[in-house]
Amino acid sequence: MDMNNNIETAWHYHNGTKHPNGSLLSRFHFYNSANKPNPYKIYKDLPSIALPIQKSEKDFSALKAISANIKLKEGRQIPDLNVLAKILYFSGGITKTINFPGVGDVEFRAASCTGALYHIEIYVVCQDVSGLEAGVYHFNPKEMKLKQLRKGDYRRVLVNATANDINAENAPVILIYTDIFTRNTVKYQTREYRHAFWDCGTIIANTLAISSAHGLAAKVIVGFVDKQVNSLLDLNSDKEVSLALVPIGFTKNVSGKNVPEVELLNVKTEPLSNYDIDDPEIRRMHQASSLTSVNQVKDWQGNTPKITIPLNVGNVIPLQPSPENGMPQDSLESVIIRRGSTRQFSLESISLQQFSTIIYYSTRGTPTDFLKPYGNSLIDLYIIINSVTDLGSGSYFYNREKNVLELLREGKFRHVAGKLGLDQALPADGSVSLFLMSDLNKVLKRFGNRGYRAAQLEASITGGKLYLGSYTHRLGATGLTFYDDQVTEFFSPHAKGKSVMFMVIIGKKA
Numbered sequence: 481m482d483m484n485n486n487i488e489t490a491w492h493y494h495n496g497t498k499h500p501n502g503s504l505l506s507r508f509h510f511y512n513s514a515n516k517p518n519p520y521k522i523y524k525d526l527p528s529i530a531l532p533i534q535k536s537e538k539d540f541s542a543l544k545a546i547s548a549n550i551k552l553k554e555g556r557q558i559p560d561l562n563v564l565a566k567i568l569y570f571s572g573g574i575t576k577t578i579n580f581p582g583v584g585d586v587e588f589r590a591a592s593c594t595g596a597l598y599h600i601e602i603y604v605v606c607q608d609v610s611g612l613e614a615g616v617y618h619f620n621p622k623e624m625k626l627k628q629l630r631k632g633d634y635r636r637v638l639v640n641a642t643a644n645d646i647n648a649e650n651a652p653v654i655l656i657y658t659d660i661f662t663r664n665t666v667k668y669q670t671r672e673y674r675h676a677f678w679d680c681g682t683i684i685a686n687t688l689a690i691s692s693a694h695g696l697a698a699k700v701i702v703g704f705v706d707k708q709v710n711s712l713l714d715l716n717s718d719k720e721v722s723l724a725l726v727p728i729g730f731t732k733n734v735s736g737k738n739v740p741e742v743e744l745l746n747v748k749t750e751p752l753s754n755y756d757i758d759d760p761e762i763r764r765m766h767q768a769s770s771l772t773s774v775n776q777v778k779d780w781q782g783n784t785p786k787i788t789i790p791l792n793v794g795n796v797i798p799l800q801p802s803p804e805n806g807m808p809q810d811s812l813e814s815v816i817i818r819r820g821s822t823r824q825f826s827l828e829s830i831s832l833q834q835f836s837t838i839i840y841y842s843t844r845g846t847p848t849d850f851l852k853p854y855g856n857s858l859i860d861l862y863i864i865i866n867s868v869t870d871l872g873s874g875s876y877f878y879n880r881e882k883n884v885l886e887l888l889r890e891g892k893f894r895h896v897a898g899k900l901g902l903d904q905a906l907p908a909d910g911s912v913s914l915f916l917m918s919d920l921n922k923v924l925k926r927f928g929n930r931g932y933r934a935a936q937l938e939a940s941i942t943g944g945k946l947y948l949g950s951y952t953h954r955l956g957a958t959g960l961t962f963y964d965d966q967v968t969e970f971f972s973p974h975a976k977g978k979s980v981m982f983m984v985i986i987g988k989k990a
Protein backbone atom coordinates (compact mmCIF):
# COMPACT_ATOMS: atom_id res chain seq x y z
CA MET A 481 0.00 0.00 0.00
CA ASP A 482 1.35 3.46 -0.75
CA MET A 483 1.90 5.62 2.30
CA ASN A 484 -0.76 8.15 1.42
CA ASN A 485 -3.44 5.47 1.49
CA ASN A 486 -2.47 4.18 4.91
CA ILE A 487 -4.85 6.55 6.66
CA GLU A 488 -4.07 5.14 10.08
CA THR A 489 -1.25 7.67 10.12
CA ALA A 490 -3.62 10.63 9.81
CA TRP A 491 -5.88 9.21 12.52
CA HIS A 492 -2.90 8.54 14.76
CA TYR A 493 -1.76 12.14 14.32
CA HIS A 494 -5.22 13.67 14.68
CA ASN A 495 -6.29 11.65 17.72
CA GLY A 496 -2.88 11.99 19.33
CA THR A 497 -2.99 15.79 19.14
CA LYS A 498 -6.44 16.27 20.60
CA HIS A 499 -6.92 18.53 23.57
CA PRO A 500 -6.93 17.90 26.44
CA ASN A 501 -5.07 14.57 26.70
CA GLY A 502 -3.75 13.68 23.23
CA SER A 503 -1.11 10.97 23.61
CA LEU A 504 1.34 12.90 21.42
CA LEU A 505 1.19 16.05 23.59
CA SER A 506 3.52 16.31 26.53
CA ARG A 507 2.02 17.88 29.61
CA PHE A 508 5.41 19.01 30.77
CA HIS A 509 6.20 21.22 27.83
CA PHE A 510 6.76 24.82 28.79
CA TYR A 511 7.08 27.77 26.42
CA ASN A 512 8.75 30.97 27.50
CA SER A 513 7.84 33.79 25.10
CA ALA A 514 11.24 35.33 25.78
CA ASN A 515 12.63 32.48 23.64
CA LYS A 516 10.39 33.19 20.69
CA PRO A 517 12.23 32.29 17.47
CA ASN A 518 13.01 35.02 14.99
CA PRO A 519 9.87 35.10 12.81
CA TYR A 520 11.80 35.98 9.62
CA LYS A 521 13.76 33.69 7.35
CA ILE A 522 16.89 35.55 6.41
CA TYR A 523 18.84 34.59 3.29
CA LYS A 524 22.49 35.62 3.13
CA ASP A 525 24.20 36.97 0.06
CA LEU A 526 21.32 36.90 -2.44
CA PRO A 527 20.37 39.66 -4.88
CA SER A 528 17.34 41.56 -3.62
CA ILE A 529 14.56 43.50 -5.30
CA ALA A 530 12.61 46.15 -3.40
CA LEU A 531 8.85 45.76 -3.40
CA PRO A 532 7.14 49.08 -4.03
CA ILE A 533 4.24 49.99 -1.73
CA GLN A 534 1.85 52.18 -3.63
CA LYS A 535 -1.46 53.64 -2.63
CA SER A 536 -4.36 51.89 -4.28
CA GLU A 537 -5.94 53.56 -7.25
CA LYS A 538 -9.20 51.75 -6.76
CA ASP A 539 -11.02 50.52 -3.71
CA PHE A 540 -12.49 47.08 -3.93
CA SER A 541 -15.17 45.95 -1.50
CA ALA A 542 -13.86 43.39 0.98
CA LEU A 543 -17.06 41.35 0.98
CA LYS A 544 -17.04 41.13 -2.78
CA ALA A 545 -13.38 40.16 -2.76
CA ILE A 546 -13.79 37.28 -0.28
CA SER A 547 -16.73 35.81 -2.19
CA ALA A 548 -15.54 36.32 -5.77
CA ASN A 549 -14.28 33.61 -8.08
CA ILE A 550 -12.40 35.16 -11.00
CA LYS A 551 -12.28 32.73 -13.91
CA LEU A 552 -9.24 31.91 -15.98
CA LYS A 553 -9.79 33.78 -19.18
CA GLU A 554 -8.00 34.97 -22.22
CA GLY A 555 -6.87 38.52 -21.90
CA ARG A 556 -4.51 40.31 -19.64
CA GLN A 557 -4.24 38.86 -16.18
CA ILE A 558 -0.58 39.48 -15.53
CA PRO A 559 0.35 41.21 -12.28
CA ASP A 560 3.24 43.65 -12.55
CA LEU A 561 5.69 44.17 -9.70
CA ASN A 562 3.39 46.75 -8.05
CA VAL A 563 0.44 44.36 -7.96
CA LEU A 564 2.64 41.47 -6.85
CA ALA A 565 3.95 43.66 -4.02
CA LYS A 566 0.38 44.30 -2.91
CA ILE A 567 -0.55 40.64 -3.04
CA LEU A 568 2.47 39.79 -0.89
CA TYR A 569 2.06 42.69 1.52
CA PHE A 570 -1.64 42.10 2.15
CA SER A 571 -1.01 38.36 2.55
CA GLY A 572 2.05 38.28 4.77
CA GLY A 573 3.26 41.84 5.34
CA ILE A 574 3.68 43.68 8.64
CA THR A 575 0.53 45.70 9.33
CA LYS A 576 1.19 46.91 12.88
CA THR A 577 3.83 46.98 15.59
CA ILE A 578 2.82 46.85 19.24
CA ASN A 579 5.15 47.29 22.19
CA PHE A 580 4.55 44.92 25.10
CA PRO A 581 6.31 45.77 28.37
CA GLY A 582 8.95 43.18 29.12
CA VAL A 583 8.68 41.67 25.64
CA GLY A 584 9.42 44.60 23.35
CA ASP A 585 8.06 45.32 19.90
CA VAL A 586 5.96 42.63 18.24
CA GLU A 587 5.39 42.95 14.51
CA PHE A 588 1.94 41.69 13.57
CA ARG A 589 1.08 40.57 10.08
CA ALA A 590 -1.81 40.87 7.66
CA ALA A 591 -3.26 37.48 8.65
CA SER A 592 -3.79 35.91 12.05
CA CYS A 593 -1.30 33.31 13.25
CA THR A 594 -1.28 31.06 16.30
CA GLY A 595 0.94 32.54 18.99
CA ALA A 596 2.05 35.27 16.53
CA LEU A 597 4.93 32.91 15.70
CA TYR A 598 4.72 33.46 11.91
CA HIS A 599 6.14 30.15 10.76
CA ILE A 600 4.79 30.40 7.20
CA GLU A 601 7.04 31.74 4.43
CA ILE A 602 6.02 32.76 0.91
CA TYR A 603 7.99 32.15 -2.29
CA VAL A 604 7.33 33.45 -5.80
CA VAL A 605 7.99 31.58 -9.06
CA CYS A 606 7.34 33.72 -12.13
CA GLN A 607 7.90 34.48 -15.78
CA ASP A 608 9.20 37.92 -16.76
CA VAL A 609 6.60 40.43 -15.55
CA SER A 610 6.83 44.18 -15.72
CA GLY A 611 9.42 45.21 -13.11
CA LEU A 612 10.62 41.68 -12.28
CA GLU A 613 12.63 39.16 -14.26
CA ALA A 614 11.67 35.49 -14.39
CA GLY A 615 12.96 33.62 -11.38
CA VAL A 616 12.38 31.98 -8.01
CA TYR A 617 12.19 34.41 -5.10
CA HIS A 618 11.66 34.47 -1.35
CA PHE A 619 9.43 37.18 0.14
CA ASN A 620 11.02 39.03 3.05
CA PRO A 621 8.19 40.96 4.78
CA LYS A 622 10.53 42.71 7.24
CA GLU A 623 12.43 44.49 4.46
CA MET A 624 9.60 44.33 1.89
CA LYS A 625 12.03 42.75 -0.54
CA LEU A 626 12.28 39.71 -2.74
CA LYS A 627 15.46 37.66 -2.56
CA GLN A 628 16.37 35.91 -5.78
CA LEU A 629 17.16 32.21 -5.36
CA ARG A 630 17.11 31.31 -9.06
CA LYS A 631 17.16 33.28 -12.26
CA GLY A 632 15.04 32.09 -15.20
CA ASP A 633 11.61 30.63 -15.80
CA TYR A 634 11.04 27.62 -13.54
CA ARG A 635 7.24 27.51 -13.71
CA ARG A 636 7.34 24.28 -15.72
CA VAL A 637 8.75 22.50 -12.65
CA LEU A 638 5.55 23.37 -10.81
CA VAL A 639 3.31 22.59 -13.78
CA ASN A 640 4.90 19.16 -13.84
CA ALA A 641 4.67 18.72 -10.06
CA THR A 642 0.93 19.51 -10.18
CA ALA A 643 0.27 17.06 -13.05
CA ASN A 644 -0.48 19.95 -15.42
CA ASP A 645 -3.02 21.71 -13.27
CA ILE A 646 -4.69 24.13 -15.66
CA ASN A 647 -4.20 27.20 -13.44
CA ALA A 648 -0.56 26.38 -12.82
CA GLU A 649 -0.06 25.88 -16.54
CA ASN A 650 -1.46 29.31 -17.40
CA ALA A 651 -0.20 31.37 -14.49
CA PRO A 652 2.46 34.06 -14.93
CA VAL A 653 3.07 33.93 -11.17
CA ILE A 654 2.83 31.03 -8.74
CA LEU A 655 3.13 31.52 -4.98
CA ILE A 656 4.37 28.73 -2.73
CA TYR A 657 3.63 28.69 1.00
CA THR A 658 6.08 26.84 3.22
CA ASP A 659 6.14 25.98 6.91
CA ILE A 660 9.14 26.02 9.25
CA PHE A 661 8.09 23.46 11.87
CA THR A 662 10.15 24.49 14.87
CA ARG A 663 9.09 28.11 14.78
CA ASN A 664 5.69 26.88 15.98
CA THR A 665 6.49 23.58 17.75
CA VAL A 666 8.45 25.71 20.23
CA LYS A 667 5.07 26.52 21.77
CA TYR A 668 2.54 24.06 20.41
CA GLN A 669 4.61 20.86 20.08
CA THR A 670 3.15 18.18 17.82
CA ARG A 671 -0.10 20.13 17.30
CA GLU A 672 2.04 22.35 15.09
CA TYR A 673 1.12 20.37 12.01
CA ARG A 674 -2.49 21.47 12.43
CA HIS A 675 -1.31 25.05 12.97
CA ALA A 676 0.75 24.87 9.80
CA PHE A 677 -2.45 24.68 7.75
CA TRP A 678 -4.41 27.03 10.01
CA ASP A 679 -1.83 29.76 9.72
CA CYS A 680 -1.25 29.12 6.03
CA GLY A 681 -5.01 29.22 5.37
CA THR A 682 -5.59 32.61 6.96
CA ILE A 683 -2.82 34.01 4.75
CA ILE A 684 -4.25 32.34 1.64
CA ALA A 685 -7.70 33.80 2.38
CA ASN A 686 -6.04 37.21 2.03
CA THR A 687 -4.12 36.19 -1.09
CA LEU A 688 -7.29 34.97 -2.81
CA ALA A 689 -9.20 38.12 -1.88
CA ILE A 690 -6.50 40.55 -2.96
CA SER A 691 -6.02 38.65 -6.23
CA SER A 692 -9.77 38.83 -6.90
CA ALA A 693 -9.74 42.53 -6.12
CA HIS A 694 -7.20 42.92 -8.93
CA GLY A 695 -9.22 40.82 -11.37
CA LEU A 696 -6.74 37.94 -11.21
CA ALA A 697 -7.76 34.29 -11.14
CA ALA A 698 -6.19 32.37 -8.26
CA LYS A 699 -6.53 28.80 -7.06
CA VAL A 700 -5.26 26.81 -4.11
CA ILE A 701 -3.34 23.68 -5.06
CA VAL A 702 -2.75 21.07 -2.38
CA GLY A 703 -1.91 18.18 -4.73
CA PHE A 704 1.69 18.22 -5.97
CA VAL A 705 4.80 16.05 -5.90
CA ASP A 706 6.28 17.37 -2.67
CA LYS A 707 9.90 16.61 -3.41
CA GLN A 708 9.90 18.49 -6.71
CA VAL A 709 8.53 21.66 -5.13
CA ASN A 710 10.77 21.49 -2.06
CA SER A 711 13.85 20.95 -4.24
CA LEU A 712 13.03 23.96 -6.37
CA LEU A 713 13.08 26.09 -3.21
CA ASP A 714 16.19 24.36 -1.88
CA LEU A 715 14.39 23.46 1.37
CA ASN A 716 15.74 21.11 4.00
CA SER A 717 12.49 19.17 4.16
CA ASP A 718 13.21 17.80 7.62
CA LYS A 719 12.69 21.35 8.82
CA GLU A 720 10.71 23.31 6.23
CA VAL A 721 8.17 22.04 3.72
CA SER A 722 5.82 23.32 1.03
CA LEU A 723 2.15 23.23 2.00
CA ALA A 724 0.28 24.81 -0.90
CA LEU A 725 0.67 26.55 -4.23
CA VAL A 726 -1.42 29.45 -5.48
CA PRO A 727 -1.09 30.17 -9.21
CA ILE A 728 -2.21 33.72 -9.96
CA GLY A 729 -3.39 35.26 -13.25
CA PHE A 730 -3.50 34.12 -16.84
CA THR A 731 -0.85 34.33 -19.54
CA LYS A 732 -0.43 32.95 -23.01
CA ASN A 733 3.27 32.76 -22.31
CA VAL A 734 2.94 29.17 -21.13
CA SER A 735 6.25 27.91 -19.82
CA GLY A 736 8.01 25.62 -22.34
CA LYS A 737 7.45 21.87 -22.67
CA ASN A 738 10.68 20.83 -21.06
CA VAL A 739 11.16 20.83 -17.33
CA PRO A 740 14.29 22.85 -16.58
CA GLU A 741 16.97 21.15 -14.59
CA VAL A 742 16.82 22.07 -10.91
CA GLU A 743 20.35 22.27 -9.67
CA LEU A 744 21.25 22.04 -5.99
CA LEU A 745 21.66 25.54 -4.64
CA ASN A 746 22.77 25.22 -1.03
CA VAL A 747 21.93 28.86 -0.37
CA LYS A 748 22.86 30.12 3.06
CA THR A 749 20.35 31.37 5.61
CA GLU A 750 20.42 32.44 9.23
CA PRO A 751 19.39 29.50 11.48
CA LEU A 752 15.70 28.81 10.81
CA SER A 753 14.83 28.80 14.48
CA ASN A 754 16.63 29.03 17.81
CA TYR A 755 14.48 26.08 18.92
CA ASP A 756 15.75 23.13 16.97
CA ILE A 757 14.21 19.99 18.42
CA ASP A 758 12.82 17.79 15.66
CA ASP A 759 9.36 16.37 16.12
CA PRO A 760 9.31 12.85 14.62
CA GLU A 761 5.48 12.68 14.67
CA ILE A 762 5.21 15.76 12.47
CA ARG A 763 7.76 14.43 10.03
CA ARG A 764 5.95 11.10 9.96
CA MET A 765 2.58 12.73 9.24
CA HIS A 766 4.09 14.95 6.59
CA GLN A 767 5.83 12.07 4.84
CA ALA A 768 2.75 9.87 5.00
CA SER A 769 0.72 12.61 3.33
CA SER A 770 3.34 13.35 0.68
CA LEU A 771 2.70 12.55 -2.98
CA THR A 772 5.65 10.97 -4.70
CA SER A 773 4.58 10.71 -8.34
CA VAL A 774 2.64 12.61 -10.98
CA ASN A 775 0.21 9.66 -11.18
CA GLN A 776 -0.63 10.08 -7.52
CA VAL A 777 -1.31 13.76 -8.17
CA LYS A 778 -3.63 12.84 -11.07
CA ASP A 779 -5.62 10.56 -8.75
CA TRP A 780 -5.83 13.39 -6.26
CA GLN A 781 -7.36 15.69 -8.84
CA GLY A 782 -10.51 13.57 -9.29
CA ASN A 783 -13.88 14.71 -8.04
CA THR A 784 -14.63 15.59 -4.45
CA PRO A 785 -16.91 13.12 -2.70
CA LYS A 786 -20.39 14.56 -2.77
CA ILE A 787 -21.12 15.60 0.76
CA THR A 788 -24.89 15.74 1.09
CA ILE A 789 -26.20 18.10 3.65
CA PRO A 790 -29.14 16.72 5.59
CA LEU A 791 -31.93 19.25 5.99
CA ASN A 792 -34.35 19.13 8.84
CA VAL A 793 -37.26 21.10 7.40
CA GLY A 794 -38.94 21.63 10.77
CA ASN A 795 -36.51 24.03 12.36
CA VAL A 796 -34.99 26.19 9.66
CA ILE A 797 -34.36 29.91 9.79
CA PRO A 798 -33.42 31.67 6.55
CA LEU A 799 -30.43 33.99 6.88
CA GLN A 800 -30.78 37.58 5.72
CA PRO A 801 -27.53 38.73 4.13
CA SER A 802 -27.41 42.32 2.89
CA PRO A 803 -27.84 42.68 -0.84
CA GLU A 804 -24.69 43.80 -2.64
CA ASN A 805 -25.73 47.45 -2.79
CA GLY A 806 -26.73 47.49 0.88
CA MET A 807 -23.70 45.85 2.44
CA PRO A 808 -20.72 47.68 3.93
CA GLN A 809 -18.43 48.77 1.11
CA ASP A 810 -15.21 49.03 3.15
CA SER A 811 -12.25 48.35 0.94
CA LEU A 812 -10.36 45.09 1.28
CA GLU A 813 -7.06 46.84 1.97
CA SER A 814 -8.52 48.95 4.79
CA VAL A 815 -10.12 45.86 6.33
CA ILE A 816 -6.88 43.88 6.25
CA ILE A 817 -5.03 46.78 7.83
CA ARG A 818 -7.45 47.10 10.74
CA ARG A 819 -7.89 43.34 11.28
CA GLY A 820 -6.52 41.88 14.48
CA SER A 821 -7.58 39.15 16.86
CA THR A 822 -10.03 40.53 19.41
CA ARG A 823 -8.68 40.12 22.92
CA GLN A 824 -11.96 40.87 24.71
CA PHE A 825 -15.56 40.84 23.54
CA SER A 826 -18.41 42.84 25.04
CA LEU A 827 -21.52 40.83 25.77
CA GLU A 828 -23.53 42.91 23.29
CA SER A 829 -25.49 41.45 20.39
CA ILE A 830 -24.63 41.70 16.73
CA SER A 831 -27.51 42.01 14.29
CA LEU A 832 -28.98 39.14 12.32
CA GLN A 833 -28.12 40.96 9.11
CA GLN A 834 -24.48 41.38 10.13
CA PHE A 835 -24.25 37.74 11.10
CA SER A 836 -25.98 36.59 7.91
CA THR A 837 -23.80 38.73 5.67
CA ILE A 838 -20.55 37.53 7.25
CA ILE A 839 -21.53 33.86 7.03
CA TYR A 840 -22.97 34.08 3.54
CA TYR A 841 -20.07 35.92 1.89
CA SER A 842 -17.46 33.75 3.65
CA THR A 843 -18.90 30.46 2.42
CA ARG A 844 -19.49 31.00 -1.29
CA GLY A 845 -16.69 28.67 -2.26
CA THR A 846 -12.93 28.47 -2.52
CA PRO A 847 -11.14 27.69 -5.79
CA THR A 848 -8.98 24.63 -5.12
CA ASP A 849 -7.78 21.50 -6.86
CA PHE A 850 -9.73 19.25 -4.46
CA LEU A 851 -13.17 20.93 -4.43
CA LYS A 852 -15.02 20.12 -7.61
CA PRO A 853 -17.36 21.45 -8.76
CA TYR A 854 -16.68 24.94 -7.44
CA GLY A 855 -18.69 25.55 -4.28
CA ASN A 856 -18.27 22.01 -2.98
CA SER A 857 -16.75 21.78 0.48
CA LEU A 858 -15.16 19.40 2.96
CA ILE A 859 -16.33 21.61 5.82
CA ASP A 860 -19.60 21.95 7.74
CA LEU A 861 -20.38 24.89 9.98
CA TYR A 862 -21.70 24.30 13.49
CA ILE A 863 -22.59 27.36 15.51
CA ILE A 864 -23.34 28.46 19.05
CA ILE A 865 -25.36 31.67 19.12
CA ASN A 866 -25.04 33.66 22.35
CA SER A 867 -26.46 36.99 21.26
CA VAL A 868 -27.67 37.82 17.76
CA THR A 869 -30.74 40.05 17.58
CA ASP A 870 -33.87 38.25 16.33
CA LEU A 871 -32.19 34.88 16.64
CA GLY A 872 -32.75 32.66 19.68
CA SER A 873 -29.66 31.56 21.54
CA GLY A 874 -28.78 27.93 21.00
CA SER A 875 -26.81 25.58 18.80
CA TYR A 876 -27.24 25.52 15.03
CA PHE A 877 -26.05 23.93 11.80
CA TYR A 878 -25.56 26.18 8.77
CA ASN A 879 -26.74 24.81 5.44
CA ARG A 880 -24.64 26.83 3.00
CA GLU A 881 -26.45 25.58 -0.11
CA LYS A 882 -29.83 26.77 1.10
CA ASN A 883 -28.41 29.61 3.21
CA VAL A 884 -30.48 28.63 6.21
CA LEU A 885 -29.75 27.82 9.82
CA GLU A 886 -31.08 24.66 11.29
CA LEU A 887 -31.78 24.85 15.00
CA LEU A 888 -30.24 21.91 16.81
CA ARG A 889 -30.91 22.90 20.40
CA GLU A 890 -32.34 25.98 22.07
CA GLY A 891 -30.55 27.19 25.18
CA LYS A 892 -28.10 29.62 26.73
CA PHE A 893 -24.69 28.19 26.00
CA ARG A 894 -22.21 30.96 26.88
CA HIS A 895 -20.59 28.81 29.55
CA VAL A 896 -20.51 25.82 27.19
CA ALA A 897 -18.85 27.89 24.45
CA GLY A 898 -16.25 29.08 26.97
CA LYS A 899 -15.61 25.51 28.04
CA LEU A 900 -15.34 24.14 24.47
CA GLY A 901 -12.91 26.93 23.56
CA LEU A 902 -10.24 25.62 25.90
CA ASP A 903 -11.78 27.28 28.96
CA GLN A 904 -11.24 30.78 27.61
CA ALA A 905 -13.48 33.81 28.15
CA LEU A 906 -13.52 34.81 24.46
CA PRO A 907 -16.23 32.38 23.26
CA ALA A 908 -18.34 32.99 26.38
CA ASP A 909 -18.29 36.75 25.81
CA GLY A 910 -18.56 36.83 22.02
CA SER A 911 -21.87 36.77 20.15
CA VAL A 912 -21.21 33.71 18.03
CA SER A 913 -18.84 30.72 18.08
CA LEU A 914 -18.30 28.94 14.79
CA PHE A 915 -16.89 25.43 14.61
CA LEU A 916 -15.68 24.36 11.18
CA MET A 917 -15.97 20.59 11.16
CA SER A 918 -15.12 17.87 8.69
CA ASP A 919 -16.19 14.29 8.15
CA LEU A 920 -12.62 13.02 8.13
CA ASN A 921 -13.77 9.44 7.54
CA LYS A 922 -15.05 10.40 4.10
CA VAL A 923 -12.23 12.81 3.35
CA LEU A 924 -9.41 10.40 4.20
CA LYS A 925 -11.09 7.53 2.40
CA ARG A 926 -11.22 9.58 -0.78
CA PHE A 927 -7.95 11.51 -0.58
CA GLY A 928 -5.73 9.47 1.74
CA ASN A 929 -3.62 11.21 4.38
CA ARG A 930 -3.27 14.17 2.03
CA GLY A 931 -6.98 14.83 2.62
CA TYR A 932 -6.07 15.84 6.16
CA ARG A 933 -4.01 18.71 4.77
CA ALA A 934 -6.90 19.71 2.49
CA ALA A 935 -9.58 19.69 5.19
CA GLN A 936 -7.43 21.73 7.58
CA LEU A 937 -6.54 24.19 4.85
CA GLU A 938 -10.06 24.68 3.52
CA ALA A 939 -11.35 25.30 7.05
CA SER A 940 -8.70 27.88 7.80
CA ILE A 941 -9.22 29.69 4.50
CA THR A 942 -12.89 29.99 5.46
CA GLY A 943 -11.75 31.09 8.92
CA GLY A 944 -9.66 33.81 7.31
CA LYS A 945 -12.66 34.97 5.30
CA LEU A 946 -14.78 35.06 8.48
CA TYR A 947 -12.17 37.34 10.06
CA LEU A 948 -12.32 39.68 7.06
CA GLY A 949 -16.13 39.59 6.90
CA SER A 950 -16.37 40.52 10.57
CA TYR A 951 -13.85 43.35 10.35
CA THR A 952 -15.68 44.72 7.31
CA HIS A 953 -18.62 45.22 9.71
CA ARG A 954 -16.28 46.80 12.27
CA LEU A 955 -16.89 43.85 14.54
CA GLY A 956 -14.24 41.78 16.27
CA ALA A 957 -13.19 38.20 15.60
CA THR A 958 -10.60 35.71 16.72
CA GLY A 959 -9.46 32.22 15.85
CA LEU A 960 -9.47 29.91 18.85
CA THR A 961 -8.31 26.54 20.08
CA PHE A 962 -10.79 23.91 21.30
CA TYR A 963 -11.36 20.61 23.06
CA ASP A 964 -11.83 18.32 20.07
CA ASP A 965 -14.13 15.55 21.25
CA GLN A 966 -16.20 17.76 23.52
CA VAL A 967 -17.19 19.90 20.53
CA THR A 968 -18.29 16.82 18.54
CA GLU A 969 -20.24 15.55 21.53
CA PHE A 970 -21.96 18.88 22.05
CA PHE A 971 -23.24 19.04 18.45
CA SER A 972 -24.12 15.34 18.24
CA PRO A 973 -26.03 13.43 17.06
CA HIS A 974 -25.92 15.83 14.07
CA ALA A 975 -22.10 16.11 14.14
CA LYS A 976 -21.44 12.49 15.04
CA GLY A 977 -18.18 11.31 13.47
CA LYS A 978 -17.03 14.81 12.49
CA SER A 979 -13.84 16.48 13.68
CA VAL A 980 -13.22 20.15 14.41
CA MET A 981 -10.74 21.75 12.04
CA PHE A 982 -10.97 25.43 13.04
CA MET A 983 -12.86 27.69 15.44
CA VAL A 984 -13.74 31.38 15.13
CA ILE A 985 -15.51 33.74 17.54
CA ILE A 986 -17.32 36.85 16.32
CA GLY A 987 -18.74 39.70 18.38
CA LYS A 988 -18.43 43.32 19.39
CA LYS A 989 -15.08 44.33 20.78
CA ALA A 990 -15.12 45.34 24.44
Ligand SMILES: Cc1cc2nc3c(=O)[nH]c(=O)nc-3n(C[C@H](O)[C@H](O)[C@H](O)COP(=O)(O)O)c2cc1C
Pocket residue numbers: 588589591592593594595596678679682819820821822902904958959960961983
Ligand atom coordinates in the same frame (compact mmCIF):
# COMPACT_ATOMS: atom_id res chain seq x y z
C1 LIG B 1 -6.22 29.15 14.38
C2 LIG B 1 -6.00 30.19 15.42
C3 LIG B 1 -6.17 29.85 16.75
C4 LIG B 1 -6.01 30.81 17.74
N1 LIG B 1 -6.24 30.45 19.06
C5 LIG B 1 -6.23 31.41 20.01
C6 LIG B 1 -6.57 31.08 21.35
O1 LIG B 1 -6.87 29.92 21.66
N2 LIG B 1 -6.57 32.08 22.25
C7 LIG B 1 -6.24 33.36 21.92
O2 LIG B 1 -6.28 34.23 22.79
N3 LIG B 1 -5.88 33.69 20.65
C8 LIG B 1 -5.89 32.76 19.69
N4 LIG B 1 -5.55 33.09 18.39
C9 LIG B 1 -5.19 34.47 18.02
C10 LIG B 1 -3.67 34.63 17.83
O3 LIG B 1 -3.06 34.69 19.08
C11 LIG B 1 -3.40 35.89 17.00
O4 LIG B 1 -3.82 35.65 15.69
C12 LIG B 1 -1.94 36.28 16.99
O5 LIG B 1 -1.53 36.75 18.23
C13 LIG B 1 -1.67 37.35 15.93
O6 LIG B 1 -2.40 38.51 16.21
P1 LIG B 1 -3.44 39.16 15.23
O7 LIG B 1 -4.41 38.11 14.80
O8 LIG B 1 -4.11 40.23 16.05
O9 LIG B 1 -2.72 39.71 14.06
C14 LIG B 1 -5.66 32.14 17.39
C15 LIG B 1 -5.45 32.45 16.04
C16 LIG B 1 -5.60 31.49 15.06
C17 LIG B 1 -5.38 31.85 13.62
